[in-house]
Amino acid sequence: MNSTVLTQEEKLLPPVVIRCVQESVVSIFETILGSAPKYTGDSEEKNIGEGVVGIISFGGDVSWLLMLAIGRQSAGQIASGFCGFDVEYESPDMGDVVGELANVLAGDIIARLRSEGVTTAMSLPTIMRGQDVEPLLPRGAPSKKMHFTTAQGALMLKVAGSRPGENVGRTPGT
């Protein structure tokens, strides 16, 4: 990591993590869908409504959590772009697709972070489905929501950091 002085919140959720997440989302979804997603802002109030989320935890130099949320309206088209065949929103395969997309993003983010001097390891994905689903975070954990649009619909990413000794989500490696 570079030697810029970070605030307490930035130490728990460094700007380099947020930047690598944004770059990964654009790069990975451009590869999968054929056109680059557009970043539309970081509103904390905006949610995706009913949808499927994939959550991956990271440990190492920084302990943090990544949540990829895809709304019901976007899920079918994004899933078929990734799979090359149709996936029903209600089917268990839809959860599998979102988990796999989160997994692919996480792998790319790890490589980007490593090139910035930040070493992390990732967990297997946890999948949830419902209305405005979000993981429970420790009190005061810094977090940020990022919104993107694609030709296939909207995506939301949430990242959250943790204090030393606290874990957010699943233990990396499991």
Add this chain to the structure above:
Amino acid sequence: MSYAGKKALVVDDSSVMRQIIKKNLKELGFGDIQDAEDGAAGLKKLGDFTADLVVSDWNMPKMTGIEFLKEIRGNDKLKATPFLMVTSEADKSKIIEAVTAGVSQYIVKPFNANQLEEKIKAIFK
């Protein structure tokens, strides 16, 4: 190159990834394609299924892809089986670990059918 009559085992904890890879292998001409949801189940399957190619994910519960690869390379009956590792992590240390363990080829997700075919071609050249 024709893969007609060749048999493959696809190992991934994601049902969707198994479907994607099986679809691609079928389009390449592979005949009998079986699957398993982790390395332990894959190893069991190889007890009575002679695969010409194993395509396996790295990150899986119970037995990871790298553990599965090491089991195969340590088994006299299976050690020559071509093994294509599929992973989301492009980290150099991961690739070195896989090569050291005897992986035949390595492909990073997301990939398309052409990229998968190139890796399989390289295995069977």
